[in-house]
Structures are given as structure tokens and as C-alpha cells.
Amino acid sequence: MSVEPLPDWVIPPPGGFTAEGFLGLAGLPPHTELIDGSLVFVSPQEKWHSRVINLLVGELDRQAPAELRADREMAVRLGKRQVPEPDVVVVTGEAYVRDEPSTYYFPEDVVIAVEAVSPDSEDRDRDTKPRKYAAAGFPHYWRVENDKDRAVVYTYERDPASGGYALTGIHHDRLKVSVPFTLDIDLTAVGRRSAQP
Numbered sequence: 001m002s003v004e005p006l007p008d009w010v011i012p013p014p015g016g017f018t019a020e021g022f023l024g025l026a027g028l029p030p031h032t033e034l035i036d037g038s039l040v041f042v043s044p045q046e047k048w049h050s051r052v053i054n055l056l057v058g059e060l061d062r063q064a065p066a067e068l069r070a071d072r073e074m075a076v077r078l079g080k081r082q083v084p085e086p087d088v089v090v091v092t093g094e095a096y097v098r099d100e101p102s103t104y105y106f107p108e109d110v111v112i113a114v115e116a117v118s119p120d121s122e123d124r125d126r127d128t129k130p131r132k133y134a135a136a137g138f139p140h141y142w143r144v145e146n147d148k149d150r151a152v153v154y155t156y157e158r159d160p161a162s163g164g165y166a167l168t169g170i171h172h173d174r175l176k177v178s179v180p181f182t183l184d185i186d187l188t189a190v191g192r193r194s195a196q197p
Contacts, residue, residue, distance in 0.1 A: 012038070019083050023075075023103065031073060035128065037081035043120045049087075051190050052116040052144050052151050056088045059185045060112070068111060068181070069096035075104035076113070078136045084129055087144075088114035090180075107136040111180055116144040134158050134165050140180055141165055151190040 009025045016037025033040040053072055060070035068090050075085045083104065095109035113133050115125040125143055133141050141156040153175045156165035169177065175185040 016081060018080055019077050022083055031085055033085050034081065034083040048146050048149055049116050049118055053087050055189055056114055060090055063183050064090060065181050067093045069093055071096060076107060076110060077104045078107055078132055082132055084132065086113040087116045107138065110138045112140040112142060113138050114142040114144065117146065130165055134163060149191050151187045153187065
């Protein structure tokens with residue numbers, strides 16, 4: 001049995017990958033991220049994860065003020081060795097329609113970053129990414145946890161004095177907030193739906 005040669009991008013350059021080098025790589029698996037100069041690959045999405053993202057993108061885009069837009073699974077270039085890909089972002093309208101760069105946003109574009117936690121992303125979504133998002137200046141971070149196929153949303157706001165996030169709420173059946181804008185989302189829509197006859 002012959003072993004297929006590894007693609008060139010599997011082997012990191014001396015010192016690890018940089019954002020510039022990472023963003024120029026071709027042939028990476030979908031949703032690959034650059035965190036601390038290392039490539040991070042994600043497992044296939046479960047239905048719950050996809051439903052959460054669809055619900056939040058749709059409702060955030062519908063309920064956000066005209067100058068903001070929601071987008072899904074777009075990279076954000078945070079720094080020299082950091083290019084994470086939040087599951088959902090709310091960005092400025094100007095950033096949303098900007099042609100270049102077409103594959104990522106800048107930190108100053110982001111108003112809210114949302115991560116839907118999967119088994120393989122627990123540590124990144126609960127620890128690594130919130131620290132990096134806060135350091136990059138994202139005003140709001142939301143983490144969505146799967147509690148027996150029910151979405152539970154933890155909302156955080158960045159404290160400008162400490163530079164870290166403070167928990168502002170834990171939302172079970174309904175996500176209702178007034179900051180950064182008035183929003184009301186029925187989270188029970190994420191749950192399993194019975195098959196239609």
C-alpha cells in the first residue's frame with residue numbers, strides 16, 4: 001500500500017504560520033483557522049450547530065440596525081498569527097459590502113462574535129477565543145452551548161477598563177437583549193422538529 005504525500009501546507013514554515021501566509025494558502029479544508037501560528041481543523045458540523053448558526057444569522061441580520069449586518073463563518077484577521085473564524089459575526093455595514101479583503105474581516109469591523117460550541121471546540125470557544133476576541137477589542141462575545149438540543153446563549157460585554165469580558169446574561173428559551181441593539185430571538189426554534197408526514 002502506498003502512502004499519499006502530504007500537501008505542502010501541512011508542514012509549517014520555520015516559526016509557524018503567519019496570517020499573511022495562512023490567508024494565501026490554497027487547498028486548506030473548509031473552516032481551517034490560524035490560532036497562535038498553528039492550523040486548527042474542525043470536525044464536520046452536526047445539525048444542531050448548523051441550525052444555531054442559521055437561526056442567529058437570520059435573526060441578527062433581520063433585527064440589527066441598518067448600519068450593521070450579520071455574516072456566517074468568515075475569518076477575522078486579529079494579528080500576525082491569529083485568524084480565527086467565528087461561527088457568526090455582526091459587522092459594520094461598510095465592512096460587509098467592502099470588496100477587499102474579500103475573505104476576512106478586521107477586528108474593528110466586528111461588533112459581536114458568536115461561537116456555537118461543538119465537542120471539539122469547547123476549550124477554544126470557552127477560553128482561547130474569548131481572550132483573543134477581547135484583546136482584539138470586539139465589544140461583544142456570545143457563546144452558544146448545546147443543552148440536550150436546546151440552545152443556551154451566554155452573552156458577554158467587553159470591559160474597557162480591564163480589557164476582558166464580563167458575563168451579562170444566560171439565556172435559555174429566549175435571547176432578549178438591549179445592547180448592542182434591541183434583539184429578541186426565540187431559541188426554542190433550534191430544537192429538534194418532528195418530521196412532517
